[in-house]
Amino acid sequence: MNAGKPWQEMGLTDDEYRQIVEIMGREPNRVELGMFAVMWSEHCGYKSSRPLLKYFPTSGPRVLQGPGENAGIVDIGDGQALVFKIESHNHPSAIEPYQGAATGVGGIVRDIFTMGARPIALLNSLRFGPLDDDWNRYLFSKVVAGIGDYGNCLGIPTVAGEVYFHPSYKDNPLVNAMCVGLVATDEIARAVAGEVGRPLLLVGARTGRDGIHGATFASEELSAESETRRPAVQVGDPFMEKLLLEACLELIKEDLAAGMQDLGAAGLTSSVAESASRGGRGAVIDVLKVPRREAGMTPYEVMLSESQERMLVVPREGAVKRIQEIFEKWGLEAAVIGHITDDGILRVMEGEEIAGEVPVKALTDLCPVYHRESSQPDYIAEKKNFDLSSIAEAGDYNRILRELLGIHSLSSKEWVYRQYDYQVQTNTVLVPGDADAAVLRIKGTTKGVAVTVDCNSRYCYLDPYQGGMMAVCEAARNLACTGARPLAVTNCLNFGNPEKPGVYWQMEQAIKGMAEAARVLNTPIVSGNVSLYNETRGGEAVLPTPVVGMVGLLPDVTRRVDMALKNEGDVLILLGENRDGIGGSEYLALVHGVEAGTLPEIDPAQESRLIELLLTLAERGKLKSCHDISEGGLAFCLAESCITGGIGAVVDITGLRGRLDGLLFGEGPSRAVASVSRSDVDTVLEMAEKGQVPAVVIGRVEGKRLRLVYGGRTLIDQDVNELSAIWRGAITWAMS
Amino acid sequence: MRFGIVVFPGSNCDADCYHVIDQVLGQPVEYIWHQEKSVRGFDALIIPGGFSYGDYLRTGAIARFSPVMQEVIEFAHRGGLVIGICNGFQILLEAGLLPGAMLRNDSLQFRCGPVNLRVKTRDSAFTRCFEPDEVITLPIAHGEGNYYCDDETLKELIEFDQIALTYCDERGEETPLSNPNGSTANIAGILNRGRNVLGMMPHPERMAEKLLGGEDGLRVFASMLRCFEEGCS
Amino acid sequence: MFLGKVYVTLKKSVLDPQGDTVRKSLHTLGYTQVTDVRIGKYIEVGLDSPTPEDARRELDEMCARLLANPVIEEYRLEIVKDE
Amino acid sequence: MFLGKVYVTLKKSVLDPQGDTVRKSLHTLGYTQVTDVRIGKYIEVGLDSPTPEDARRELDEMCARLLANPVIEEYRLEIVKDE
């Protein structure tokens, strides 16, 4: 192929190669070139996304660590902090869904405990092609099993997530995993190199040939060719990870490590370079000292292997012996593979031979940055101009609601989360399916933490700026519905090929929208991950999918709110301004087969007022239930609250303005439905008025049916048990 | 009453059990590392859930060779109270303290969620705080909870009243639909002949506080405490 | 150096949910000639034993103690010379 | 009636955490002569095929499609006559 230009095979351009030669002052050898290739890959170097990420607000009074470390950290008072991050494992999961998803979980968990935090929750955000296809069902079931088996074995509860199905994800599923950890603020471990001469300890699994060039692989479009030249698939060993986790947390408790760095993408190369570069130091390592799983591995392979469940530790002065003891207790091998130097060079030895020498900073800081061409793709205007008034309004609303409940993207995800241990660690107060976000208590305090992931990618496709705002607003709203104050954001930007101007534009717009919403809502973006080149075989980009993960705080966890209707006679109140919002809705896609239209306007300031109101109401114990309105609209929201409560409701929407289908199924943002006891109605309405949030009583909890009435006409009248069967059974049925 | 919680590499419900005994039941409790060669000084032992040795080969198969297990076995033979929960149950089966074996769930999937259970006997150190045939709710979380034993063994389990808990519906009927894993005779928990060893798949420690949805699980530990205070063997 | 091969199968009397599921899905794929599927383990053990007889005896003991569970499983083993 | 025997093993380069853990525990039990353990699957498939050649061809196809995962596994098969 490119016998004369080996860099091309490694994913580097001719121009990048020239820069490398310039930096080195000579032609790099194969080992050196390989190290550059992985460190300068999109995955590690963020060369297309870096110029855009600077739009994100990243600081705030609670932020202890923004982007740049293994994970972001926010203060939650009492000397405690949350450490969290989301990461993609899309391409590995497309090739080997079970191991791809499992190792994705393993990787994100290491990011969290590397910082000294005990992981307390896992979340995941998943996208697949439709379930009427065998291959998609295979991917879906294996990904879910992989995520479950890994997290279950570690004893970290998987408490929330989202799953959507859309044809654009057919060849390229999205698998994003998020982990949240809890740390005492005085035990936060940051990667510092330590002093010159300090040994470098490699701990955990032995190094094999797996995943060589995984980082460059993640930076390419998938093709039939990439399937054949793909690296040997990484296999996860959650048991090893559990031992590593416990051992590393013990090291940090005893303050034995000056620095710790997990081995993720780009393996040893990246972790050694990063450990050394932080202190402006260099490092020398001997590949012969790296414990191997396979005979005959070359320095190139050792440096680039992405074998999982490994960790690099720089000990504190005199701590090596105690560290070895701890690892031994956990049955782990720790090998001294080199030490820190003062010359700023990463020197790879194979015994006495020098296998490669590269300036550390060249790997970590000199990766080129590309301001790619950006232009609005043609489809945008066309979709936006779609005339919604051309859509017939009349319809059998009973049938439409039932069909919406059966759409796999909207139906119950119990088939998924029943495969996840969501209760281990005995902190999960609101479990999956209970509410818009999961809520965990923090033992020894009155506090609770709420967590969620969100992204409506159809919205992001039709209008990435609005869609980006929406993802942040919806995540914040989901937290607020449980009574938790949104604190901060992590995000995973899943897009197509950034070298295509239209894709780059989508990303740029989505980022700006997310940034704007995060600024207004005071939820800084403290960590994240970028996954590009997500495309089908035919070269179509996936729907732009900037997944937002968010954490929130409840001062008093006993005040948490779930979404189930509770008692007969409770009053239903619609909070937030009613807008029809059919553009880009599920209803439009389902009934009219159209993914188009102008999206309902979203105003983060308005969202913020709704959130403040929800928090005050929850804190005063006024909410018996609360559920936000999102996909499927008001009718769907009510149906879900009826189903989870096992009770009916009578709702009269005569007072609301707009077309009927819009009132029922429109997805206008910044709205929620609360149920409150009769005696609290006046107070709640008053508080809403004070908070400048429109609020209207729309009905009451009653009986076993959901009835929606408009102007004396019954639009919907359904038995809750029947709705429940459709909603709960949809995915299970598709999977059996 | 002093509780000991045995910790294997890969145990992950050890801290949850500790929390319940310490904070909710208010009794002294300590971890026992799997390398320990003595369990002296403890009044009851908990073999907690998790994935000892990654559940590799067979659940519980490797853990049962840990040095501490010999001590656990002798402790049980002396009449000491031993409860194995989930992976703990699997370990007790492999160790031969309880009859039978565990197969993969018939769904071939991990199952997490609340189940209804019928308390089949009050005549044990672990169930005396329940009513006879009471229906309770506890969560399960396992991939291999499909209890298997041959007909002979099953007959004996019934004859000697060793079945402690079965999966059932809300009314207490042991229906196939209420069986989450394909377990023989809907078995969720069994006792040894001496009635001082219990293995159960559901997690009582996860249902020991109102905040987490109920207190049925606490009554398992409360039963042990009552037994101890009333001077049962 | 010897290579021990261990075949662990579920006893005939024990239900094999995994095998049943695989059989059903083979039928769905059109392989209706499949009458039965049983899934067991195949374990390869490298043995540094002096003689094949030693290797066999030792491996048999490992099977009885750890590799198979006699309540539900049976096993069979082979020893081959390994270079 | 034929009996197909399928041996599914992880490719050599693929990590076998299960095998490693079992090897360590055999060492702890004193079987230090064990150099390596790899754990795979052993699948028995009953086949109602007209000839052994048919049985082999069909089973091979089933392996490629379902019984083995070509990304990480290899397989080998045998056909024997079954009564």
Ligand SMILES: Nc1ncnc2c1ncn2[C@@H]1O[C@H](COP(=O)(O)OP(=O)(O)O)[C@@H](O)[C@H]1O
């Ligand atoms: N992949 C998943 N993993 C764990 N829980 C999930 C997953 N997908 C959905 N859930 C849970 O199912 C419930 C409903 O999800 P979803 O319909 O996406 O909620 P919402 O629209 O309110 O964001 C939530 O509790 C969510 O956390």
Ligand SMILES: [Mg+2]
């Ligand atoms: Mg929601």
